[in-house]
Amino acid sequence: MQTTAWPFIQVNDCGIACISGTSTKVTEIAECHLAYRWDAEQLHQQLTGLSLPQIHAALGYYYEHKDECDAQLRTACEQADNLRLSSEDDELRRKVLSRLSQ
Template structure:
């Protein structure tokens, strides 16, 4: 018999990132990024993002620790996409003017 672990407050559809059930626009990876980038505790994440419930944030972190490769891959791919887009973007008019004036 195979058992499947379920995470309260987390929705994981096939081929989709894991998300909060109550606020589907919030992905588990977004919550994890606060943990990785700032070292925030679950309580601090809820203070910084008052729309999060403590139980949701605990569930997101439990999902991360159980499925770390999946979430780390999602974060890495998002980072790589942002870097590609950043390198392909043209300079803003402000940067162009400042460079022309020798200020940058």
């Protein structure tokens, strides 16, 4: 982990910014902020394990490194889509639906 100019933020060996001492990624906080339009206070109410200063630091880091964080969010979304597609099994689905209809 490397420290950053942002208090409470560390970047791991993979280049992912996290809240220091937690496994919470800056992009997870940014995703909630963007998807739900939550401000720092609302995020603090939802993410009870994080302090308000940690959340403010995460949002500040996100906006200062927006392009990089957005690219990480896109990559994570693509990976989730690929995993979902690779796990779809039409034969299994047919068997389950067949048994449910009996």
